[in-house]
Amino acid sequence: MKEEIENISDTRLNVVCTFDANEIAAERKSIIDKLCKEANVPGFRKGKIPSNIILSKFSDGIKKQLDSNIINKTLDALNSKTEWNIITIVDLKREDTDEGMVCTLTLDIIPELELSEDKSLSIDPINVLVEEHEIQNEVRNTLRRYAKYEVVSRKSKIGDFVKLSYAGKFDDESVVADIKSIPSIYGTQTNTWEEAGNTTAPGIGAIVDAIVGVKAGEKKTISQQFETGFEVVGLAGKTVSYDLEIIEVRELVLPELTDDMLQTLGVKSQDELYEKSKLLLTNYKTSQARLNQREELVSKLIESVDVKVPESAINQEATNLMNEFTDRKVRSGMKPQDIAKNFQEIFNSFKPVATQRVKIGVILDKIAKDEKIEPLQGDIENMIWQDVYTRGLDVNKYVVELRRSNDKIIDLRRRTLRGKTLDHLMRMLCRDLNQANNTNPKELADVPSAEQQ
Secondary structure (H helix, E strand, O other): OEEEEEEEEOOEEEEEEEEEHHHHHHHHHHHHHHHHHHOOOOOOOOOOOOHHHHHHHOHHHHHHHHHHHHHHHHHHHHHHHOOOEEEEEEEEEEEEEOOEEEEEEEEEEEOOOOOOOOOOOOOOOOOOOOOHHHHHHHHHHHHHOOOEEEEOOOOOOOOOEEEEEEEEEEOOOOEHHHOOOOOHHHOEEEEEEEEOOOOOOOOOHHHHHHOOOOOOOOEEEEEEEOOOOOOOOOOOOOEEEEEEEEEEEEEEEOOOOOHHHHHHOOOOOHHHHHHHHHHHHHHHHHHHHHHHHHHHHHHHHHHHOOOOOOHHHHHHHHHHHHHHHHHHHHHOOOOHHHHHOOHHHHHHHHHHHHHHHHHHHHHHHHHHHHHOOOOOHHHHHHHHHHHHHHHOOOHHHHHHHHHHOHHHHHHHHHHHHHHHHHHHHHHHHHHHHHHHOOOOHHHOOOOOOOOOO
């Protein structure tokens, strides 16, 4: 085989491979010989089928297999001679000649990556501060699990729970609830409960603000301006007016910290409850800080390396994100056809994230190769459990899917390797940071598990 390679761009090649007649004949003979041994043809014993019978019955299949083998040989030859990562075959042309065969391929590739020798890569140290008001809020949240909700006749205050009904309309008077792709929480709700003034609650911010200072029996109309990047495509950039009807107001009454209540909470004293709440907050903030360190490291890796990736790789990753999005929405009750109406807009919104994912994947693959990092069976099993937990999967069904799909196995192994490589970098940088700060290495907790970025 002879090949001529033309660089169309940094990420696209045109490859012309020429095979002489002897190579083609040998490949064809290999295919026929295999069929003679393995094919089932009525009237002939297996393994005793004449080649002329095989040629007459399987001519189309032989031709397709020959083309496939030639393409695979071409790709194998290119991979063995370069450090390219071949992403996809954009175009393929095959021509039989008197001398043999000419195979012309247009390939999207990720070129060989050169990692910088710069040793200045660093991450910010973790500095967790838990303030007094946060601890008191945590204690309050613990007690809320045992709280009573008593009806009041006064106007609602922040923290009260308000029972109400509401219905939304667009500026053109069309009803939000009539659009099936929009979750009902943004359209019409009957006898629902909202916490007055709770800005972190899911749903409509203007409503939780509007129900502060209302009494049962009141009606009012408010408007909500949804941002252009709002996750519900049908609402993004639009203004909706909501007609509210207040049905009931209830006050949250926390239990007293009696000995019985402390025992129910699993503590012996108020001081112990305070310290327990402080520890929970400290652990949570530390975990979030480590995740932020991880994201910081990903961003700095991408900034530090010149990564060129083809559009086809970005589109493939955006497709993966789109499939994950669709699965989540369908599980929550949305119909696939409703998502399909805004497919292109949603798909395009995933492309920036897809670009970053492809780039960091290329960098981590290179680091893993240079550092000789390999995923162990335990690493892969941890990734399976992480997929099950984060995606709400049935573990038995998921394992069956993996066994049936080699592509899914490859993807699982790749994600595991990349996560392990990122963990390796985090440990190295945290160790350097720890030494620079002269802190006790035993105080350094484990880095979050793979692929949590």
